[in-house]
Amino acid sequence: MLSFFLRRLLLLIPTFIGVSIVSFAFIRLLPGDPIMLMAGERGMSAERYLELQHQFGYDRPLVVQYLDYLWGVLQGDLGQSIVTKRPVLQEFFTLFPATLELSLCAITIAVAIGVPAGVLAAVKRGSFLDQAIMGTALVGYSMPIFWWGLLLIILFSGVLGWTPVSGRISLMFFFPPVTGFMLIDSLLSGQAGAFRSALSHLVLPSIVLATIPLAVIARQTRSAMLEVLSEDYVRTARAKGLPSRRVVGLHALRNALIPVITTIGLQVGVLLAGAILTETIFSWPGIGKWMVDSVFRRDYPVIQGGLLIIAGIIMLVNLLVDVLYGLVNPRIRHAR
Amino acid sequence: MSEAIEPVGDKARLDTPPSVLREFWHYFSENRGAVIGLTIFLLLVAAAIAAPLLAPYSPTGQFRDALLKPPIWQEGADPRFLLGTDAVGRDILSRLIYGARFSLFIGTVVVILALVTGVILGLVAGYFGGWLDTGIMRVMDVILAFPSLLLALVLVAILGPGLMNAMIAIALVLQPHFVRLTRAAVMSERGRDYVTAARVAGAGRLRLMFVTILPNCLAPLIVQATLSFSTAILDAAALGFLGMGAQPPTPEWGTMLAEAREFILRAWWVVTFPGLMILITVLAINLTGDGLRDALDPKLKRS
Numbered sequence: 001m002l003s004f005f006l007r008r009l010l011l012l013i014p015t016f017i018g019v020s021i022v023s024f025a026f027i028r029l030l031p032g033d034p035i036m037l038m039a040g041e042r043g044m045s046a047e048r049y050l051e052l053q054h055q056f057g058y059d060r061p062l063v064v065q066y067l068d069y070l071w072g073v074l075q076g077d078l079g080q081s082i083v084t085k086r087p088v089l090q091e092f093f094t095l096f097p098a099t100l101e102l103s104l105c106a107i108t109i110a111v112a113i114g115v116p117a118g119v120l121a122a123v124k125r126g127s128f129l130d131q132a133i134m135g136t137a138l139v140g141y142s143m144p145i146f147w148w149g150l151l152l153i154i155l156f157s158g159v160l161g162w163t164p165v166s167g168r169i170s171l172m173f174f175f176p177p178v179t180g181f182m183l184i185d186s187l188l189s190g191q192a193g194a195f196r197s198a199l200s201h202l203v204l205p206s207i208v209l210a211t212i213p214l215a216v217i218a219r220q221t222r223s224a225m226l227e228v229l230s231e232d233y234v235r236t237a238r239a240k241g242l243p244s245r246r247v248v249g250l251h252a253l254r255n256a257l258i259p260v261i262t263t264i265g266l267q268v269g270v271l272l273a274g275a276i277l278t279e280t281i282f283s284w285p286g287i288g289k290w291m292v293d294s295v296f297r298r299d300y301p302v303i304q305g306g307l308l309i310i311a312g313i314i315m316l317v318n319l320l321v322d323v324l325y326g327l328v329n330p331r332i333r334h335a336r
Numbered sequence: 337m338s339e340a341i342e343p344v345g346d347k348a349r350l351d352t353p354p355s356v357l358r359e360f361w362h363y364f365s366e367n368r369g370a371v372i373g374l375t376i377f378l379l380l381v382a383a384a385i386a387a388p389l390l391a392p393y394s395p396t397g398q399f400r401d402a403l404l405k406p407p408i409w410q411e412g413a414d415p416r417f418l419l420g421t422d423a424v425g426r427d428i429l430s431r432l433i434y435g436a437r438f439s440l441f442i443g444t445v446v447v448i449l450a451l452v453t454g455v456i457l458g459l460v461a462g463y464f465g466g467w468l469d470t471g472i473m474r475v476m477d478v479i480l481a482f483p484s485l486l487l488a489l490v491l492v493a494i495l496g497p498g499l500m501n502a503m504i505a506i507a508l509v510l511q512p513h514f515v516r517l518t519r520a521a522v523m524s525e526r527g528r529d530y531v532t533a534a535r536v537a538g539a540g541r542l543r544l545m546f547v548t549i550l551p552n553c554l555a556p557l558i559v560q561a562t563l564s565f566s567t568a569i570l571d572a573a574a575l576g577f578l579g580m581g582a583q584p585p586t587p588e589w590g591t592m593l594a595e596a597r598e599f600i601l602r603a604w605w606v607v608t609f610p611g612l613m614i615l616i617t618v619l620a621i622n623l624t625g626d627g628l629r630d631a632l633d634p635k636l637k638r639s
């Protein structure tokens with residue numbers, strides 16, 4: 001098992017180097033002169049420009065610059081933001097909990113509804129229920145989520161007035177972040193109504209972010225279940241006279257969930273891409289909005305660092321999913 | 337001898353299987369959703385082509401006397417505008433009809449770009465193998481390591497906002513899927529007897545790759561192309577919504593949504609209709625794609 005894990009980890013190294021080269025190259029390809037931007041000085045003289053160029057290390061060969069950058073990355077130094085002057089990594093850690101909280105809520109909703117819906121559709125194959133569930137899933141899968149978010153705002157914030165339009169918590173409440181998770185922090189603060197406020201801010205963005213993963217998980221669960229339900233051991237279990245609930249819930253679902261786990265893991269990329277749109281619509285202060293804002297501010301070090309971190313997260317999660325897959329399915333582990 | 341064989345030959349001719357197209361349509365039309373999806377898609381294509389005839393007004397013409405008029409069935413509507421007007425008095429229906437042109441154009445261009453480059457790279461990787469294969473696939477891994485929308489967003493920021501650059505960026509992030517599919521298909525076909533036969537018969541490399549092997553890998557590629565078509569439309573609309581795709585006053589649906597955002601609580605129609613069009617288009621294409629997969633994928637085809 002350990003060698004399986006290590007082999008997979010080794011395979012990630014070339015990809016990670018590629019990712020770092022890409023994000024390093026981007027900063028040099030973006031229009032505008034990073035030195036002018038970083039210095040933020042008007043009427044710069046030619047000598048001053050060269051001095052700054054030297055100070056930032058832009059006068060050295062690209063390969064040297066890249067290796068220097070990579071060395072910094074390995075030590076956790078991703079440079080600092082041009083706008084806020086704070087280290088990129090520090091900014092990331094301040095904002096990441098917001099995205100993590102949102103993503104965890106979204107994936108919980110997606111799994112909690114998607115898996116049972118998929119199982120139900122598979123068991124009642126061909127029925128009206130199956131068609132309704134799969135039809136809804138296809139609509140969810142085709143949904144432009146930025147529009148979906150706006151619709152929910154019109155309905156729940158505009159017409160019904162149930163939920164706030166943006167942010168993570170009402171301005172009435174303030175408490176220092178402990179875990180960075182607003183739901184937990186608001187409880188810890190002990191302020192009346194804080195938790196309610198945090199929850200009401202979280203509901204709509206979570207639904208929006210959950211939509212596509214939910215649809216994908218429901219579809220995947222259904223097809224995995226259908227495959228498993230036609231296998232001999234399921235027929236044997238039925239022939240033994242086991243109640244249908246037990247056959248479906250215990251025998252079939254267990255094996256059907258193996259590919260579903262992979263699908264859930266692959267949703268991390270979908271969630272992070274979805275966070276870009278969801279966080280923009282709901283002014284959610286997470287890394288999706290951070291990246292969009294940085295692109296518009298031309299905050300190169302943040303874009304560069306953010307790309308690298310996000311790609312790193314996705315690669316690591318995919319690795320974990322692979323390993324988990326190997327754990328639950330020994331055939332995979334030994335085949336490779 | 338020959339007399340004995342001829343009747344058999346005649347019988348075989350009578351029993352010749354239906355043409356490929358007819359067989360395909362047989363399986364495809366079994367899926368009711370797919371037929372509905374295809375119908376809607378064809379209607380959209382027709383609307384896009386006939387936009388100047390169908391649209392009551394110019395998509396950019398501004399009626400200064402009719403700002404933010406609601407759709408016709410609501411109170412305060414202006415009877416000239418069926419679906420109302422936006423904040424600068426442009427007819428929403430006309431903009432939606434012209435918008436179909438952009439979305440279908442985006443989908444077509446992106447899929448062609450991604451398909452052609454992806455298939456060539458996949459063929460090369462799968463056919464030659466070795467370091468070329470490793471190199472190409474590593475680059476694809478790198479592209480796939482980023483969330484596609486984020487990568488497209490940054491690429492557009494580099495290339496400069498605009499529809500053309502958005503299409504290039506989206507094609508680039510969609511292309512790895514085509515490379516992987518083609519490569520996998522080529523690798524499984526490469527060792528087959530018919531390929532060896534063609535090689536022995538003296539077929540050159542290019543002929544082997546494009547004429548002998550490629551047609552046998554087409555089914556999954558067509559399905560992937562359909563899926564990419566809808567993804568392209570969604571991503572382009574998302575980029576337009578973020579202000580990085582088509583620029584105003586282009587009647588692109590995502591861009592229309594971005595312009596409408598500030599009126600969201602005052603004028604629901606400026607937000608609702610463009611998004612609805614995106615949803616309907618993408619849904620129609622995905623329905624068609626599901627039908628195509630059932631009809632084309634031999635593994636899923638009922639025996």
